[in-house]
Structure formats: C-alpha cells, structure tokens
Amino acid sequence: MNGIFIADVIVYLILLPVANYLFIKHRWTGFLAWYFVNLFCLARIAGGALGVHDSSSMTANIIQSVGITPLILAADGLTHEARAFRFKNRSSLLSWSVVSTTTIALAAAMILSVTGSLNIFEGHGSSLDLIKWKVGSGVTVLVWASQVLWAVINLVRKGKGYGAGHPESTLLLQGTLGALVFIGIRVIYTLVAVLTQNKDLSPITGTMAVRVVLMFLPECAATLIFVFVGLKTRHIRDIKKKVHYESAPSDEPHEAVVPKFNV
Incomplete structure (x- = not known):
C-alpha cells in the first residue's frame, strides 16, 4: 500500500501551500472552509x-480510512462563506446553528468510527465496537446528505436582496456541490464496506484498486474542486469592499441648489 501513501504525501504537499494562500485571501468570512481544507x-x-x-501502521491506516471529516466540514464552511456574500438579510443564527450541528455530529461520528475500528483491527473488537463503527459511518453519510441539501437550498433560494458577491457566491455553492459528489462516493463506500465487512472493500485491508478508485481519487477530486473555486473567488472580499466604498455617502460638500424663478 506504499503507493497510496506516497501519492498522498506528494499531492497534498503541493496543495497545502495553495490552501494556505486561500486561507489568507478569504480571511475570516471563509475561515471555516479553508481551515478544514488545510487540516485535511x-x-x-x-x-x-x-x-x-510502515504501510502496516495502524495509525496511518486509521487516519486514511476515517479522515474524510475535514472535507465535509470544508463544504459546510464554503456554504457558510457563500451565504455571507450572497444574501443581504441572511440569518446569522441559522448559519452558525448549521455549522455547530454539523461539527458536533461529525465529531461524534469520528469518535465512534475511530474507537470502533481501532479495537476491531487490533484484534480485540466486540460486537459493540462494530455497532459503533457502523453508527459512526451512518451518521457521516447523513451529515453529508444534509450538506448537499443545505447547499442546494442556498443555491436555488431567492433572497429579498442579493449581496455584492452574488456571482462569486454562486460559484462557491456550485463548487461545494461538485465536491460533495466525490465526498459522497467516499462516505457511501465506507458505509458499505463497514456494513458488509468485506475484506476486499475494507478501507484498511482492501485491494489497491478499491483504495485508489473509492478513496484516493474522490478525496483528491473534492480537494481540487475546493482549491479551484477558492482561486476563482479569491477577490470576493475586495468586491464587497469596493461596493461598500462606492455606495458610502461622500464627505465632500455638495453644490448648493439655488431655486430659479421665472420673471
């Protein structure tokens, strides 16, 4: 399995500086998305x-098998960023409620998956560990599905007034949905592998073809989509600033209007 690990190191060493650059460009509004892309x-x-x-390292294999969580959180963060620029009268409470719920649910799912799978692959797992792994994988799929729905709602919703970055926010949401397609392949595959307990499908003991097609490539594609839309919208903050500047009241004195009378 060394080939997969080598590819991971090479690909993500190349993408990491770009992700850092996007974190700087998108700043606080896009903090969540680009923080989690960097973390991934x-x-x-x-x-x-x-x-x-050590290709048999349990730590390395566990990280690779359940480490999809940051990408789902990045998708959530990208939708959050898009809402900030898309709708003038958005509900901040709703936005942060979705972020909080998603984060808590995925944290719980990851804990269940890691503890369950670790015990099983160390050879002293119980039926309870398998249940924990299945529940964790199932919750991850449910959160993924909710993110797809959330992104679609924000893409098709007609607001009372669109913000300055509406075209760019549309691209962010389209990119989010594109990335979620590949993330979906990854999380659904994991759920099927856990439910069937087929060793050939296992994220840890599965064949090279399975790990490349259903793990490495979907993750790589999703990350590349995030990076692409991030680069395309890297000036979104400048657009908003420009609109605010141009619409701000001028401090220069206005010429007095002198009434004219017909004599």
Whole structure:
C-alpha cells in the first residue's frame, strides 16, 4: 500500500501551500472552509508519511480510512462563506446553528468510527465496537446528505436582496456541490464496506484498486474542486469592499441648489 501513501504525501504537499494562500485571501468570512481544507491536507501528509515508513501502521491506516471529516466540514464552511456574500438579510443564527450541528455530529461520528475500528483491527473488537463503527459511518453519510441539501437550498433560494458577491457566491455553492459528489462516493463506500465487512472493500485491508478508485481519487477530486473555486473567488472580499466604498455617502460638500424663478 506504499503507493497510496506516497501519492498522498506528494499531492497534498503541493496543495497545502495553495490552501494556505486561500486561507489568507478569504480571511475570516471563509475561515471555516479553508481551515478544514488545510487540516485535511496536513492529515493526509501526516498519514502518508507514517504509511511510507510502515504501510502496516495502524495509525496511518486509521487516519486514511476515517479522515474524510475535514472535507465535509470544508463544504459546510464554503456554504457558510457563500451565504455571507450572497444574501443581504441572511440569518446569522441559522448559519452558525448549521455549522455547530454539523461539527458536533461529525465529531461524534469520528469518535465512534475511530474507537470502533481501532479495537476491531487490533484484534480485540466486540460486537459493540462494530455497532459503533457502523453508527459512526451512518451518521457521516447523513451529515453529508444534509450538506448537499443545505447547499442546494442556498443555491436555488431567492433572497429579498442579493449581496455584492452574488456571482462569486454562486460559484462557491456550485463548487461545494461538485465536491460533495466525490465526498459522497467516499462516505457511501465506507458505509458499505463497514456494513458488509468485506475484506476486499475494507478501507484498511482492501485491494489497491478499491483504495485508489473509492478513496484516493474522490478525496483528491473534492480537494481540487475546493482549491479551484477558492482561486476563482479569491477577490470576493475586495468586491464587497469596493461596493461598500462606492455606495458610502461622500464627505465632500455638495453644490448648493439655488431655486430659479421665472420673471
């Protein structure tokens, strides 16, 4: 399995500086999305490095098998960023409620998946561990589906007034949905593998073809889509600033209007 780990290190070492650049360009409004893209790249680099050193490393394989969570959170963050620029009268409470619920649900799912799968692959797993792994994988799929729905709602919703970055926010949402397609392939595959307990489909003991087609490539495609739309919308903050500047009241004195009378 060294080939997969080597590819992880190479690909994400290349993408990490770009993700850092996008984190700087999108700033606080896009903090969530680009923080989690950076986190995903770092996790893949760390897991890949461990795997290159020892392809049988349980830590490396666990990181690779359940480490999709940051990409789902990045999708959530991208939708959050798009809403900030898309709708003038958006509900901040609703936006942050979705972010909080998604984060908590995925954190719980990851804990269940990691603890369950770790015990099983260390050889002392119980039926409870398998249940935990299945529940964790199932919750991850449900959260993924909710993110697809959330992105679609924000894409098709007709607001009372669109913000200055409406075209760019549309691209962000389209990119989110595109990335979620590949993330969906990844999380549904994991759920099927866990439910069937087929060793050939296992994220850890599965064949090279399975790990390349259903793990590495979907993750890579989703990350590349995030990076692409991030680069295309890297000036979105400048657009909003420009509109605010041009619409601001001028401090220059206005010429007095002198009434004219017909004599």
